[in-house]
Amino acid sequence: MMRDLVDTHCHLEWPTLSRQLEAVLERAQGCGVRQCVTVGTSVESSGAAVTLAQRHPMLHAAVGIHPSDAAAATPDALQGIERLSHDPAVVAIGEIGLDYYRMAAPAARQRDVFGACLDLAHRRGLPVILHCRDAYDETLEVLRAEAWQALRGVVHCASGPPAFIEGMVALGWWISFAGNVTFPNAKALQALVTLVPDDRLVVETDAPFLAPQPVRGRANEPSYVLHTVEALAQLRGRSLDELAALTSANARRLFGLPAAPDPGRDRAAQAGVPGTPAV
Template sequence: MNTVVLFDTHAHLNDPAFAGDLEAVIERAGEAGVKRIATVGYDLPSSVQAIKLAKRFKGIYAVIGLHPHDATALDEDSLYQLEVYAREPEVVAIGEIGLDYYRDHSPRDVQQEAFRKQIRLAKKLGKPIVIHDREAHGDTMQIIKEEKGGINGGIFHCFSGSWEMARQCITLGFHISMAGPVTFKNANKLLEVAKMVPLDRLLVETDCPYLTPHPYRGKRNEPARVRLVAERIAELRGISLEKLAEATTKNAMEVYQIAPELSLCHD
């Protein structure tokens, strides 16, 4: 019997990559012990889809927001609409929001303003935030400090910084979420973070359909494979998978403010 219970804290089941076999993907997740999944929006349509999925399936929760790539779309109307959607009971956080200086699909000043506005919305609603930070560590940390973004808790998703940065994030009220790259052979910096983050501040995720863990790199990722992430971190820390799963699931339930529920299943 599978006694491991995992929470994939960041997935994109609303991505077109899952349009053809979503129910099978969710079934495989359950078989792998993944009983809860946070489905994350990146613009208004994908946020609406995340809510629909959370209404349809038990054990799925919605995180909604505008990704920094789509920051130019955040005007007064869309911010108001986001607030309306965020009041749905299935919405557990605002995200993924933040800064992306790697692709720079939106001007950096626009990204920063959209980040600030969505942090303020989360604070208004008493919800945690889920942060996307790619090659923008300094500005991300500065904005979080200035806006007191960790007041309701939050998650640095697919963490890519150093242990020193992780320690600062934890001090500011955040959890550190690790994804497939922790299984990659050249992930030396991430291995240190995976070992050092206090167990009560650690989360696991897939960011599927992206960042497929070893040995499936190059194939579509899916929530069932969060187990590979958890197995690698447990190995690095010298603890059992069961202990790692129990801690990270408990952490996810707390940061997303979710009361204990039944297993993942079709409604």
């Protein structure tokens, strides 16, 4: 069986990755990564994410304004995100949320932008990619509101107290673990893994950030999602391929992704020769 991995959260439009994208995607495919969601953090990076996803069958895009970029979320920028959200390459609104750890924008501003983006996800019928740091109670309170009952999405780079993860699972959301779950001192984070039911668990790299343990300190990239799946498989007492298949099926359900493209077809598409088999 061919290994099947989905990286649900990376930033391939980041210059260090986009400059060598062909090589990055080839290494990812070599490790069994079949699809990636590349995630915007501003109107500019969201536009770049959509452009990449239009070019590569294995890439899908998310568009949104990161809480740390909330100060730049003008009405024009929000309208830009809405326009981009209509592109067929877009599978989610994100990353959006609250970050009271960095507090790069005032809390009230973050809340306003988060609300506007949740409203967009609701109107467009798209899942949400949630970024939440040190705003766990407030995020749960926001998402429990009547208005957002129909919204679904994923807690990206899971963290926080067990009650937060349990609360998000109860709301019907998915939970995504990143490379930091592989760190030897990440006991509290590893304990969260057991709180997530089999059908809600997904994985991500958050590349180029947060490279997992064996490659910690290096620039992260989608191929390294394998190390995170390995750690999760160990924590849950499953085989690597079982956990890969499980998390990838979950990711496709969460984002409504098509079946994985054949890697040969992707390379042919990149070379601009449709239908040419890979060599």
